[in-house]
Amino acid sequence: MKYVVLVSLLALVCTSCVQENENASGLPVMGVKLPIEKEVNGKTVIDSLEHTIPPFSFVDQDSTIITEKTVEGKVYLADFFFTSCFTICPKVKKNMKKAYTAFKDRPDFAILSHSIDTRHDTVGRLAWYANKFDISADTWHLLTGDKDVIYKIAYDYYVTALEAPDAPGGFDHSGAVVLVDKKRRIRGMYDGTDPERMEQLVEDIQLLLDKE
Amino acid sequence: MVFSCGNMREKTYNEGAMLYQKHCENCHMADGTGLEALYPPLAGADMLESVGIGAACIIKNGLQGKILVNGVEFETGMAPITGLSSVEITNILNYIHNAWGNERDYIQLNEVEATLKACEKTNLGK
Numbered sequence: 001m002k003y004v005v006l007v008s009l010l011a012l013v014c015t016s017c018v019q020e021n022e023n024a025s026g027l028p029v030m031g032v033k034l035p036i037e038k039e040v041n042g043k044t045v046i047d048s049l050e051h052t053i054p055p056f057s058f059v060d061q062d063s064t065i066i067t068e069k070t071v072e073g074k075v076y077l078a079d080f081f082f083t084s085c086f087t088i089c090p091k092v093k094k095n096m097k098k099a100y101t102a103f104k105d106r107p108d109f110a111i112l113s114h115s116i117d118t119r120h121d122t123v124g125r126l127a128w129y130a131n132k133f134d135i136s137a138d139t140w141h142l143l144t145g146d147k148d149v150i151y152k153i154a155y156d157y158y159v160t161a162l163e164a165p166d167a168p169g170g171f172d173h174s175g176a177v178v179l180v181d182k183k184r185r186i187r188g189m190y191d192g193t194d195p196e197r198m199e200q201l202v203e204d205i206q207l208l209l210d211k212e
Numbered sequence: 213m214v215f216s217c218g219n220m221r222e223k224t225y226n227e228g229a230m231l232y233q234k235h236c237e238n239c240h241m242a243d244g245t246g247l248e249a250l251y252p253p254l255a256g257a258d259m260l261e262s263v264g265i266g267a268a269c270i271i272k273n274g275l276q277g278k279i280l281v282n283g284v285e286f287e288t289g290m291a292p293i294t295g296l297s298s299v300e301i302t303n304i305l306n307y308i309h310n311a312w313g314n315e316r317d318y319i320q321l322n323e324v325e326a327t328l329k330a331c332e333k334t335n336l337g338k
Contacts, residue, residue, distance in 0.1 A: 086291070090247050091240050097248075132249040132288070 001006070007207040024211040027179075027204055028184040031059040031158070053078075053156050053184040058114065058145035061126035062137040065113065068184065070141070075208045076110040077201075079192065080119035080154050080161040082130045087168050088175040091191030093133065096177060099202050104139045108182075108209065116161045116171050158189065168206040177201060181208055221306070221318050228307025231300055231305050236308075244312040250288050252281040255312035264316070267308070268301050268324050271329040298325050 023029065031051025055068045077099060081089045090181045097113065103109040115121035126142040143150070154161040157178045166171035177187040179201060188204050190197045233242070244255030251322045252258055260267060260278050261282045274292035278285055296304075309316035 087238055090251060091241070094247050129250070173308065201216050 025187070025207040026056065026211075027181075027187040027206075030189065036207075050185055051156075053153070053180060053186075056149070056153055058112075058124060058143040058150070060137055060141040060143055061130045063122060063123050064137065064141075066143060067142050069191075071110050071112070071180070071184070073182055074108045074110045075182060075205055076112060077113070077158075077179050078112045078180055079176065080114045080116050080150075080157075080159050080173050082115050082169070082171060083121050083125055083169070084117065085169050087136050088193055092175045092177065095098075095192050095195060095198040097135070098198060099205060100135060100140055102202055103205060103209075106134065106209070109139060109205070112143055113140065113163075114143045114150050115164075116147075116150060116154070116173055118144050118150060158186065179204055179208070181212060224303045224306040224318065225310060227300075228303035228305070229311070231296070231304045232307050232311075234295070236304065239290075244308070244314075244337070247322065247327075249284050249286060252279070252284070252286045254308050255314060257281050261316075265305065265319055265323055265327050266304055268327045271296065271301050271304060272328055273331055298328060299327070 009041050029050055033048035033050055035046050036049050038045050053068070057065060057067045060066050077096065079090065079092065079096065093113075096113075100111060115126065121142075123144060126144060130137065130140070130142055153163060156171075157176075159174050159176045159178060161171070161173040163170065175192040177188055177190045177192045177198070179190065181187050187208060188201070190201045192198065228278055232240075236243040240254050244257075246253040252259070259279060263270070270290065271293050275290045277289070278287045280286075283293075299321060302319055302321050305319050305324065308314065309319070
């Protein structure tokens with residue numbers, strides 16, 4: 001009887017340890033949790049599903065099809081831009097390059113920059129931009145694809161991106177850079193135009209890579 | 213009347229700095245270093261030194277085609293910066309020519325006006 005109690009206690013302690021280690025980096029898991037019904041021991045229980053980025057399929061500057069499998073087991077950054085943007089994008093890209101330079105040699109790090117101007121940002125255009133910007137598609141994927149699908153996934157990343165004829169360049173979009181963990185959960189959002197926040201991003205990427 | 217040259221230089225420089233932040237900084241960056249081979253630097257840029265006051269035409273009419281700045285080729289192109297008066301263009305020039313370690317004699321409004329009139333005849337600003 002004592003052994004049963006001991007083993008049960010150990011099991012309880014161990015499971016709570018596992019739950020703590022899930023967020024060992026200390027970074028919050030962001031997003032709205034969805035309530036779901038689950039069957040536990042024959043009873044219906046309300047549990048919650050953490051917000052995750054759904055499966056996706058886009059094409060990058062090398063004509064490679066990029067899906068959620070590409071970022072499996074990777075910490076990655078996501079943002080939304082377009083190559084002819086002359087407002088916030090250049091600054092955001094310049095600041096993002098610091099994170100790229102810091103982690104580009106790691107196989108468990110990636111960047112997904114989604115174009116919201118799919119009409120002009122063809123694979124060829126993205127290849128030209130990547131070449132001029134001096135980035136490698138091994139790590140940094142510039143993505144194009146179905147416009148509506150890209151706009152829809154911006155919603156999942158909690159980033160504003162829409163066509164707006166009155167806006168400079170024709171698109172209204174946020175300069176947010178999203179930090180995503182290996183389970184495709186959002187762990188942070190950073191203003192790409194803010195050098196301090198982008199420095200924090202580099203630290204937080206390191207935390208996630210080290211601890212989770 | 214005695215004009216304090218220093219004060220006028222300060223004024224045009226500071227006005228230029230504000231205009232630069234509003235119209236130029238997004239691509240050429242606050243420190244004038246540009247962005248890789250996409251947007252050329254202005255700080256220590258050999259092309260800026262050689263075009264001198266001709267930069268007024270670039271600001272007014274934009275720039276298309278390939279250019280070479282400090283040995284790097286740029287072909288992104290620049291859209292005209294619309295809505296700027298000759299005074300504002302003068303101020304921007306005085307700022308970019310004297311910021312970030314750049315150094316040049318200060319340019320007067322009448323020089324810029326004359327340059328802008330002649331833009332079509334040069335290869336710049338198309």
